[in-house]
Ligand SMILES: C=C1C[C@]23C[C@@]1(O)CC[C@H]2[C@@]12CC[C@H](O)[C@@](C)(C(=O)O1)[C@H]2[C@@H]3C(=O)O
Ligand SMILES: O=C(O)CCC(=O)C(=O)O
């Protein structure tokens with residue numbers, strides 16, 4: 001168990017008690033992917049929130065459970081073992097340090113590139129399994145989530161009356177697409193009340209730079225999004241659904257019609273949160289700009 005000392009916790013950004021408690025928000029748009037009218041609802045959700053929840057998806061539960069259980073095993077390993085799969089530069093195991101700007105959070109994570117050959121050996125040796133098992137578990141999950149992302153992006157193009165409708169999804173399908181996969185683990189922080197704080201920042205506020213982010217978490221909440229009115233709201237967790245974020249690249253391609261949603265994660269004092277996120281991005285060589293009317297059907 002991680003024991004926090006006062007000097008340790010002082011390094012972490014907190015949400016103080018004096019702040020108004022963030023409220024759970026039950027009006028997050030829910031998109032039923034099996035319904036034919038979902039394209040217009042997706043467009044509305046991207047305009048209003050840059051965020052929505054997806055139900056009735058085709059991602060097999062066994063792919064989710066298999067990868068989640070490997071991730072739980074990995075994060076339960078001794079820190080000295082996990083560090084052998086790091087540092088995250090940018091790919092690998094990372095702990096508390098997020099990105100290159102000196103940001104810190106109460107989180108540990110695994111970051112992988114989905115399109116370049118990735119060395120699973122270090123992760124496999126922490127788990128004591130064949131690297132091929134881990135590669136297969138990641139590939140099964142990521143391929144299914146990528147397929148769903150493309151379906152969403154095609155519906156979205158249809159809803160915007162943009163043709164051809166694969167104008168966004170083809171960027172994810174490109175073999176050079178700069179897509180990443182991340183597993184975040186936010187350990188509980190039991191001593192947090194002692195520090196007169198309600199929550200510790202797990203992952204500080206940011207937007208995702210890619211086109212689309214697809215998040216699935218266990219049943220521990222913590223994710224918050226910033227509404228247009230400037231209020232942070234907590235997203236109720238739902239382990240059977242996916243949560244979709246508009247990323248910066250999609251904001252640019254829609255000329256600001258869709259907003260890349262600001263979000264953050266707060267820790268819980270009792271339960272740990274485990275989230276798996278696929279970030280679908282364009283190839284690094286792709287020039288991103290507004291999708292112009294020449295694509296549109298008149
Ligand atoms: C604090 C940061 C981490 C991040 C780079 C950034 O400066 C702002 C965006 C962050 C993010 C969010 C989505 C992905 O998790 C990520 C890999 C990315 O592409 O942008 C992370 C970056 C990171 O952890 O390096
Ligand atoms: O872990 C989460 O729930 C969200 C984290 C996140 O926003 C990110 O990794 O970009």
Ligand SMILES: [Fe+2]
Pocket residue numbers: 206207208213263
């Ligand atoms: Fe994010």
